[in-house]
Amino acid sequence: MRNEASDGRPRGIAGRHLSWAVVRSWIVWWAILAAATIAMRVVRLDINEGHVALAYVLIVLGGSVSGGRALGLTLSCAGVLLIDYYFQPPFDTWSVGKPLDWVVLIAFLVVAGVATQLLARAQHAAARAEERADEVAWLSRLGADALNAGRAADALHAIAAVVQRTLDATECAILPWNDGALGEPPLARAGVGELEPDAHDRELATWVGLNGFAAAVRVDGRVVHGAALVSSDALGIDADNVRRIALPLVVSSRTVGVLSVSAAEPIARSEARRRFLSALAYYAALGVERLRLESEAGHAAALREADKLKDFVLASVSHDLRTPLTTIKALAHDGARRGEENALIIEEQADRLGRLVSDLLDLSRMKAGAFPVRCELNAAEDLLGAVVRQAGRTLDGRLRTMPVDMEQPALLGRFDFVQSMRILANLIENAERYSPAGTVIELNVSRDADVLAFTVADRGAGVPPSEQERIFHPFYRPDGALPDTRSGGAGLGLAIARGLAEAQGGALTYEPRLGGGSVFKLVLAATDVAAAQPASLTNQ
Secondary structure, three states, X not given: OOOEOOOOOEHHHHHHHHHHHHHHHHHHHHHHHHHHHHHXXXXXXXXXXXXXXXXXXXXXXXHHHHHOHHHHXXXXXXXXXXXXHHOOOOOOOOOOOOHHHHHHHHHHHHHHHHHHHHHHHHHHHHHHHXXXXXXXHHHHHHHHHHHHOOOHHHHHHHHHHHHHHHXXXXXXXXXXXXXXXXXXXXXXXXXXXXXXXXXXXXXHXXXXXXXXXXXXXXXXXXEEEOXXXXXXXXXXXXOOOEEEEEEEEEEOOEEEEEEEEEOOOOOOOOHHHHHHHHHHHHHHHHHHHHHHHHHHHHHHHHHHHHHHHHHHHHHHHHHXXXXXXXXXXXXXXXXXXXOOOOHHHHHHHHHHHXXXXXXXXXXXXXXXXOOOOOOEEEEHHHHHHHHHHHHHHXXXXXXXXXXXXXXXXXOEEEEOHHHHHHHXXXXXXXXXXXXXXXXXXXXXXXXXXXXXXXXXXXXXXXXXXXXXXXXXXXXXXXXXXOOOOOOOOOOOHHHHHHHHHHHOOOEEEEEEOOOOOEEEEEEEEEEOOOXXXXXXXXXX
16 A cells, blocks of 8 residues: 555556566576476486475475465476476376376375465465555554644645555545535645646535545546445445545534545555545544634634733723713813803713713623622612612603512512612613603512512513523624614613623523513522521622
C-alpha cells in the first residue's frame, strides 16, 4: 500500500526495479543449475540419484524464494529432465532403464512442486502481512499528523495528500456537505488536478451526499451506485475497475462531506485497498468535523468578546451620561419656572433618558453579579398595596387585585421590598403597553408550598411560543413593534425584572392565559409566622 519502495524509490521506479530483479533471479538460478549439473556430471560415477535430487531440490527452493513460483516450477521440470538425461543409466539418453527410476523422478517432481507451492503461499502471506503493517503505519502516521496539526485545515490537507499518495491517485479532494448541498470550494485537495470538478463529478458527489453510499465511475465511463455496506466489500460497491470514486464522510450517522478520488489506473482493485480507503475516509470525516467545531468555537469566542465589549460600552456610556442629564434637567427646571414653553418637554425627555440610563446601569451590574439586594421579612399584601398606589393612578381603574381575606394568615416572604415592587411595576407597565385600552389588568398573589407566586395577567395578544424566552432578552421588541413614546420602551423592562427576581433567589416566567392574553408569574421565597423570628434578617 505504500507509495514508495523500501529503498525510497517512487512506485513506478520500484516496479521497474522489481521486474529487473525477477529477470536477474531467472538468469542467476539457471546459471546455478547449469553449474551444478556440470559439476555433478563430472563425478556422476561417484554419486547416486539421491545426491543429485537433493542438490536440485535445494536449487528449486532457492529459485522459488528469489524468483517466485514460476521459476521454482520451471527449475523442478528442468531438474527431472536433467536427472533422466545425465544421471540415470543409460547416461546421455532420454530413457528410463528401470521402474524404480520413475519413482525417483516422480518423487523429485512432487517434492519440488510441493515445496515451491508452500514457499509461494508463505511469501504471499508475508506480503499481505507487510501490506497490513504498511496500512497500520500509514494510519498511525496520519493520525499523528492530524493530531499534531495546528489547524483543522492543515490536518485535512495532510489527509488528502496521504490518500493521493497511497492510492497512486492523480487527484484527491475533500468536499464539504452542508444543509443537504455540496459546498464550494473543496476543503482540501491534493494531486495534479487544477480544474474544478465538472458537472458530472459534482453530480456524483451530490448523489453520495444525499444517499450516504459510495459511488464510482468505471474505466469505460459507466457509473456504479453503492448500497448498504456488505462484509465482503468495505465500500459497498463493485470497485474492481473504477477510475473515480466518491465516498460519504460520516460522523455520528451524519454526512459531513464527500471524499472524491481520481486516478488514471483502477483505484481500489484489491480488497486491501478498498478497506484502506474506507479507513482513510473515516479519518477525513473526523477532520471535516474538527474543522466545523473549530469554526463554531471561533464564532462563539467572537460573540463572547463582542458581548463583553457591549457590556463595557453600555456601562461606561451610561455612567458618563448621568452628570450631563442632571445638568440638563436642572436647567430645564429653571426654565420652566421662568415660563419657557419648551422647558417642560425638555425636562420630561430628560427624565425619560434618565430612566433608560438607570436601567442600563442596573443591567450591567446584574450581569457582573454586583447588584445589591436586601432580602427581609415582608408581607405580600403590603407589596401589592404599594404597587397599586404607585401604578393605579395612571391606569384609571384598570388595575385590579383580589381583596384581602382577613380570616386567613398573612402571606409572608423574604424578599427585597423595593426591587420586588419595581419588578411588579415593570410587569404592569408592560401589560398596559401591549393590552387593548379599557381591558382589566389583574394583580394577584398566592402561596404555593414554600414560595409566593405574584401574577400579572392581561388580555393582550399574547406571545408566540417561539418568542416566550426571547421577551426576557435585553432590547427585545416584538416584530413590527414601534418604540414606545410613553416610558422609554427600550426593551429592558422584562430583562431587568427577571434579573431582579433571580438576584433574590426567585424566578420570573411567562405562560399564556386561558381565553387569550398573558400571565407573568413572579416567584419569591415564602415563610411562616412561626419562622419569622427574629423579625428582621438581612441577606446581602
